[in-house]
Amino acid sequence: MRESGRAQASGWPGVGGQLAGRLAKLDIYRQEDLLLHLPLRYEDETRLTPIVDARHGFPAQVEGDVVSCEVTLRPRRQLVARVRDGSGTLVARWLNFYPSQQKQLAVGRRVRLFGEVRGGFFGDEMVHPRVRPIEAGEALPEALTPVYPTTAGIGQATLRKLIDVALRTVALDDPIPPDVCARLGLPGFAAALNALHHPAPDADPSALESRDHPAWRRIKFEELLVQQLSLRRAYNARRALGAPALPVRDRLTAALIAQLPFSLTRAQQRASAEIAADLAAAHPMQRLLQGDVGSGKTIVAALAMLQAAENGWQAALMAPTEILAEQHFRKLHGWLTPLGIDVAWISGGRKKREREAELERLHNGELLLAVGTHALIEDPVAMPKLALAVVDEQHRFGVRQRLALREKGRAGQRPHMLMMSATPIPRTLAMTHYADLDVSVLDELPPGRTPIRTRLVSDARRDEVVGRVRDACLEGRQAYWVCPLIEESEALQLQTAVDTFQMLCADLPELKIGLIHGRLKADEKAATMAAFAAAELQVLVATTVIEVGVDVPNASLMVIEHAERFGLAQLHQLRGRVGRGTAESVCILLFAQPLSDTARARLKVIYEQTDGFVIASADLHIRGPGEFVGARQSGVPLLRFANLEADDDLIGPARALAEHMLAHEPGLAERLLTRWVGGREGLLRA
Structure with missing residues (x-):
């Protein structure tokens, strides 16, 4: 970069x-x-093929004398030449050409042509071959010809x-x-x-x-090494900066844990301890908290934010969607209000007077904790004592957005950063693209989570699925019906949320059905979600705005329309909205034929697997690392040559050598970085 x-x-x-x-x-x-x-x-130009032996569909190099060359006008203007060697004659034609090419093909000239041979109306021919005039007896190249x-x-x-x-x-x-x-x-x-x-x-x-040749492996190892050097150097530089030290006070945090209606899992306890130790240090934390759907990241973030508040500093949690941000706010408000801690709710959808009152309390330090969407990073929001910034679903935010939240802190003091992701990151990505972060993993689910059964159903059996929804709701359960688009797309021919809502209202008149999508006003979305959570609605037709953060234990059935159009991470996230209560939960994936190979591979993985880390590894294999981490908008460097799966055995040694070089041979590290990035720290992530 x-x-x-x-x-x-x-x-x-x-x-x-x-x-x-x-x-x-x-x-x-x-x-x-x-x-x-x-x-x-x-391309292999080290050998010549007699014209008579040239195979159709394969590249070949032939040498011969030009016996004719003319510009023809039918069926279109083109340059046509005939070249003959001792075994036969070949037609060469160019549909786009320059006068200089015509001069190269003067009758009697000896030329070499390189291209793919195919059958033509007048015999074997090459279309747009590479042509090179030569002298009789001129030597052939001694190496393969590179194409750059x-x-x-x-x-x-x-x-x-x-x-x-x-x-x-x-x-x-x-x-x-x-x-x-x-x-x-x-x-x-x-x-x-x-x-x-x-x-x-x-x-x-x-x-x-x-790219399996040893020479390629050397280049790929060096590229991985340079990436490790660059990211680890950024990590070390970050640790040299100043941040507010937030020692463990354990008064409010212990009180919160004591009042929770559940016990923390061992993974939550471990992650909280790692984060608490980082916050107590006087250099900025840069930690990624990753865990599968429903692994309990929010309570870990709440404990970290409470540690900041106990020390008299501010903390903010930013989420990518209104629904997810409001879900976080409701949880934090419910947990922390009994402890005497107010939480600000910053959203573009709030009334102006309410929002301005919250902003004023944040600005004067009266409020220590805030939750919001990207509205948190808008100019009017001032948090002069910001010590901890939490970013949920961090891969959905670009570099500038993450930086903007960090810059809300006091000049000269960089806040601690905790990034959360419900998309588990495969080990190879964690070791490469996230090498400048410390990582905490929630690798167990809270007890009582009901296993989710996944079913693949062709959309030809839609009536059966509607009947399944009716039966479940009449038994007292609730259901989601998820659609990929709001409005009809002629290109994709996808069923829309609006049409599906109208269809289900007609087919299920005995049920109360709600509709939610991204274009509804914030208060309309909130009212619909509240009605569904209160069981006033039995079916919720939704777009992917419910992908993360929605928690309704009574919802035990989910139907995902056109599941073949969704990515693996999205399917896994959506499926995680059910299975949150005690009832057996089912996720039905409706798909349309014909399926592409990629769609078939995705549906096979999501049908067979429930482990988010296994699904993430499969997603990495199907999509590649650039798409997986959102590299083009996140600032993460894409590898040009190395392949994280094929070259997995090189990552560990590259990481170890990078650590050794930075500690003991910084001059060598600098030479490598100069070779690859010219001294520009373009590989560094924000």
Whole structure:
């Protein structure tokens, strides 16, 4: 990731401003960056194929004399040439061409063509082959030809020339100790680069293209190492900053635990102790609290916020949706009001007078705790004694939003940060993309949670599902019916929440049915949710606004419409809205045919698994790390070369070597960071 100002590249010797600007689009700003601009694939130009032996559908290189070349106008304007060797004749055609190409193909010239052979009306042909005029007897290349990622205005020949110059002129020093390379079976840096930019004719092309070749593994190990160095250095730098020390007082926190109608699980006790120890330190906590749906993260956050309040400091909890934020507020209000602690509720949907009164009390320090949506980070909200910022479902907020909450604190004092996620993070992601965080895991559910049975049902059996909802509700249970869209989409042809609500009202006249979606006003949403929680409504038709934070123990049945359109994490989150009481709970996944391979894989996982960590690992495999962590909006660096699944064995050694380098050989660490990011800490997360 580069700083935006770097895009105004001025070039270096041999590279002018115009070319430098084009190279910047490829993230190439220095000659050193060319070294790590690695091939996408390779073409074998080390051998010639007689025209008669060229196989249809496969790339081949042929050499022969041009026997004719003309521009034809039918069926469209195109350049057509015929090339003959001793075995036969091949037609080459270009639908888009330049006059210079026509000159290259003058009759009598000897040329080499590289392209895919196919059958044509006038015999075998190549369409848009690469052409190169040669002299008779000219030697063939001795290495596979690399094909690089490129952009408009930069040809492969230009890139190859620039990279070859860089390989000759840039010092290819190797900061990684030889014993580490030997233990992992990795070549040196210079050897790896040469093997990738100029592979030998006998190199295994499949290993090169699948990136299993030892040279690729060396580059991937170094990339993982640089990521670890960058993130761990950020972690160390953060610990050098000042934050309010919040020692454990144990008066209010002990009182809260004593009055709870449930006992904390061992995992909750462990996570609370880890957070309490972090808060007592004079450097900012940066901790991720992750746990499966229903594992009890809110009470852990409440204990942390109470620790701040006991020390006379403020704490804020920010959630991505109004429903989730209000759910947190109601829980905290119910737990803390008996202890004499008021909690502010900051929401864009509140009446202006009420909101301004809360803001004034926060500003003068009368209120110590606040819960809200992104309204918390708007300018009028001032919390001068903010010591702890809690962000729930942190991956839904961008870097700027998380920073804005942190900046609410006093100048010169950075608040502690506790981020929560109900999407469990696979071990490989925790070790790489989250390497600058401490992680607490809630790996057990509170006792009494009812197992949820999952059923896959084709939408052709919709009437049976409606009957199942009727029977459950007449027996005194409640049900959710979840739809993916509010309005009809012609492109997706999805049933909408509004249409489903009307359909269920017609089919189930004996039941009371409610509708909730993101476009309702806040007070309408709150009234509908309150009615459902009070069992005044038996069925709640909803969009994914109920994905997190909704807790109605009597709701034991959920129907998810067009389940094939949802992601795994969403399906798991939605399913977690039932199974919160004592009744047997069922989640019915309605799907439409035909299913794509990806949709089939997702539904198979959610049907077979209830463990959030297993589901998260499968999600990582299906979607990839960039989508999984929301990297494009979160600031998390995407890996260019390493694959977190295929290269899992390299992550641990990279992490260990990064720790060693930062502690004992910071100069080597700096050289590696300079090689990969040019001294710019672009890999650091906020």
